[in-house]
Amino acid sequence: MxxxxxxxxxxxxxxRPTDGLPLFTYLERDLGLLQQEFFQTCWGDIIIGREPLEPGLAKVLAKIAPHLSAATLIDYWFENDRRxxxxxxxxxxxxxxxxxxxxxxxxxxxxxxxxxxxxxxxxxxxxxxxxxxxxxxxxxxxxxxxxxxxxxxxxxxxxxxxxxxxxxxxxxxxxxxxxxxxxxxxxxxxxxxxxxxxxxxx
CATH class of the missing domain: 3.40.50.1000 (HAD superfamily/HAD-like)
Structure with missing residues (x-):
């Protein structure tokens, strides 16, 4: 080797650093459409570099959670998925x-x-x-x-x-x-x- x-x-x-629970344990409860509207539709192109992360996420959030910016969610995501x-x-x-x-x-x-x-x-x-x-x-x-x-x-x-x-x-x-x-x-x-x-x- x-x-x-x-x-x-x-x-x-x-x-999550605090307790090891999955990142979206509570966020998915509050933003129930995130999985359906973002990960099932946009993520496939993002994960192989065909599309950038923020524009697609911003578009979805404008629809399901207009009070939440893509930058805020990305910061939350990264900080809470690093244990x-x-x-x-x-x-x-x-x-x-x-x-x-x-x-x-x-x-x-x-x-x-x-x-x-x-x-x-x-x-x-x-x-x-x-x-x-x-x-x-x-x-x-x-x-x-x-x-x-x-x-x-x-x-x-x-x-x-x-x-x-x-x-x-x-x-x-x-x-x-x-x-x-x-x-x-x-x-x-x-x-x-x-x-x-x-x-x-x-």
């Missing part, structure tokens, strides 16, 4: 110190990807971020894994990958990555041990 790819939401980040798994982050630091490159491999739009790296500070812990809006494809598309491999500069079999979604794990394996599904409370070394070979250290 030369490179370890790590998913963000559901692996490294779990909901880091500090134990995992510590384990990842040890992996990186051993000489293995770390990349985030995630479905994100441009603004949150930048926020994660700069404001949350993940740029100090990872060698880079491979994300759907920049690649033009989202997991589990084979193109996501092809482009991710190309940008990592290694062979598919030299990449390990952890993600919480079974469909992403299967797609990664089909492309030749060593992939394992992450579950809450898991330990990184135990998860990666599935990729080790006799005589070769993880």
């Amino acid at each position: 030369k490179v370890l790819m790590v998913d963000v939401d559901g692996v490294l980040i779990h909901g 880091l798994d500090l134990n995992l982050l510590e384990e990842l630091a040890a992996i990186r110190q051993s000489g293995i490159s770390l990349f985030l491999a995630t479905n994100q739009e441009h603004r949150r990807a930048r926020y994660l790296m700069e404001e949350v500070g993940l740029g100090a812990h990872f060698d880079g971020i491979l994300y759907s809006a920049a690649l033009g494809h989202r997991k589990p598309s084979p193109e996501f894994f092809r482009l991710g491999t190309e940008r990592a500069g290694v062979l598919p079999g030299e990449i390990a990958f952890i993600d919480d979604m079974a469909e992403n794990i299967e797609a990664a394996r089909q492309f030749g990555w060593n992939a394992a599904q992450w579950t809450a409370g898991a330990r990184l070394h135990e998860t990666l041990s599935a990729f080790s070979h006799p005589g070769r250290a993880i």
Whole structure:
């Protein structure tokens, strides 16, 4: 293993900083149409970089919550969807110190990807971020894994990958990555041990 790819939401980040509940636990109750009007209609183009985040969100909010600006909701969103798994982050630091490159491999739009790296500070812990809006494809598309491999500069079999979604794990394996599904409370070394070979250290 030369490179370890790590998913963000559901692996490294779990909901709100205060209690770990999903970001829209109460917002969806108050803005019941947000899922239907925004995520089910606009999000598909935003997450692969075809459309920017704010204009589409502003248009939807003007319809379902005119008192709320897109900028305010984006700030709320990002601030309340950043609870880091500090134990995992510590384990990842040890992996990186051993000489293995770390990349985030995630479905994100441009603004949150930048926020994660700069404001949350993940740029100090990872060698880079491979994300759907920049690649033009989202997991589990084979193109996501092809482009991710190309940008990592290694062979598919030299990449390990952890993600919480079974469909992403299967797609990664089909492309030749060593992939394992992450579950809450898991330990990184135990998860990666599935990729080790006799005589070769993880």
